[in-house]
Amino acid sequence: MARPAPMRQMPQIAHVDVNCFYASAERAFDPSLEGRPLVVLSNNDGCAVTRSPEAKALGIATGEPWFKLAPRAEEWGLVAKSSNYELYGDISARVMELLGRYSAWLEVYSIDEAFLGVKGDTGQLLALGGRIKESVRRHVGVPVCVGIAPTKTLAKLCNQWAKNNPAFGGVCVWESVPAEVREGLMGRLPVDEVWGIAGRLSKRLNVLGIFTVLDLVHADPVMIRDRFSVVLMRTVLELRGTPCIPMEEERIGRDQLIFSRSFATPVTTSAGLREVLSIYAQQASARLAKHGLQAKVLTAFAATSPFRNHEQAYPSVCVPLPMPTADPLLLTKAAHALLPKMRDGLKYAKAGLMLTDLRPSGNQPPLAPFENRHEARGIGPLLDDASRRFGRGSIGLGHAGIRSGLDWTMKRGMRSPRYTTHWDELPLVKAA
Structure with a gap:
């Protein structure tokens, strides 16, 4: 008698998300912050x-201005830290590298979350989620939660639970939670907690009597498509x-690249703005080169503070x-x-570049008369390599040359050390 064929295990999707990522990254190297409001x-x-x-x-809300919190910080024992993007980026890279050991099917969705393709029965998946959670905490030092389900949206929902x-x-x-418990949880969760549904869309759904996740589950998909979109x-x-929603191997924003920053001190002269734009163009070039992309259209913009009642300006071009390029000179x-659209004397609070119509490098080689000699010399990758080896500001072109102490650069007066990316800020460990 032939044995019955084993049941085929359907692929599942695991969603791994770092809890309070920036705060957790700060605590990974400063245990004194554990248990304190941060x-x-x-x-x-x-x-x-x-x-x-x-x-x-x-009761501190996201977006609460620091100047309102500062007077009560000592009373609350509240600690504030400036954004330490170098540290957060490195911690993120370590988390994603570790997650890649558990699945060859990895999609990095954002700096603090990723999707993994996994297989196994319910018990095996629960054990896998536990191993991932324990491994990230032990080897990187940050806490994560894991949700595993047949779809991305359900995996995000499981992670939230x-x-x-x-x-x-x-x-x-998902499969380990009894159906009646799942329905109860979805019936208590507002519809705007679903991945991809923002406040404005949730209000439109509320008009149709869809207030909870369970209401949305029971909605007619065809009606939703006709009244809203195929996406919903x-x-x-x-x-x-x-x-x-399929798994993607790469998410790097191939439609556009935006490089924008607010200034710690307003820039008031064309010379200062020329320097800003030069530095941003060089850094945008490095990002394009890193991902093997070229741009066909560049948009530059600047803005004064929206809180100034007079002398507001928002120039853009x-x-x-002439050709798809990542060359910093072009x-x-x-x-x-x-620059011709900017006025000296105005206090510009922000500037940026947006690169669009992105395409892979070398995808369409130009005809010989239109070749860019700088592109062929690889100036962009050379600058990026030198900056990574010797630090930002160690090399530059023209107005983006070697400078220090620029007064318009981002203020980060409460930044913690960049423990993992700068030699002079490495943590010291002393044996008792």
Whole structure:
């Protein structure tokens, strides 16, 4: 008698998310911050962008200005840290490298979360989620939660349950939760908690009587498509367990690249703005080269503070490039097209570049008369390599040359050390 064929295990998707990522990264190298209310501030130490659970318990909202929190910080025992992007980027890279050991099917979705393709029965998936959680905590030092389900949307939902319900212990597998419990959880969760549904869309859904995740699950997908979009219909189908959002090998924003910063001190002269645009063009060139991309269109823009009642200005210029390029010289020249539209004396608080119509490098080689000699010499990758080896500001072109102490650069007065990326800021360990 022939043995029955074993049941085929359907592929599942694991969603791994670092809890309060910026705050957790700060705590990884400073244990004294554990258990204390902690906020990480936005550019120029403006407002709270990440809050530890203890800070949330104080009623501190995301986006709360630091100048309002500072007077009560000592009373609350509140600690504030400037954004330490070098540290966060390195911690993120370590987390993603570690996750890649558990699956060859990895999609890095953002700096603090990723999707993994996994297989196994319910018990095996629960054990895998536990190993991932323990491994990241032990080897990188940051806490994560894991949600595993048949679709991306359900995996995100499971991760949210794992994070907010201590009974799950930080790991939630869809199939391990009884159907009646799943319905109860979805019936208590507002519809705007679903991945991809923002406040404005949730209000439109509320008009149709769709207030909770469970209401959306029971909605007619065809009606949702006709009244909203195919994208939202896919969300409904995903909530029902039908995979509609495929895994992607790479997410680097291939449609556009934006490089924009606010200034710690306003820039008031054309010379200062020329320097800003030159530096931004050089750094944008390095990012393009890193991802093997070239741009066909550059948009440069600047803005005064929106809180100034007088003398507001928002100049911008769109420059079609002669050929797809990542060359810093061509990008700098194009960015300088904004300068004639700027007025000396105005206090510009922000500037930036947006590169669009991106395409892979070498995808369409130009004819010989139109070749860019700088591109062939690899100036962009050379600058990027030198900056990574010797530090930003060690090399530059023209107005983006070697400088130090630029007064318009981002203010980060409460930044912690960049423990893992700068030799002179490495942590010291002393044996007792």
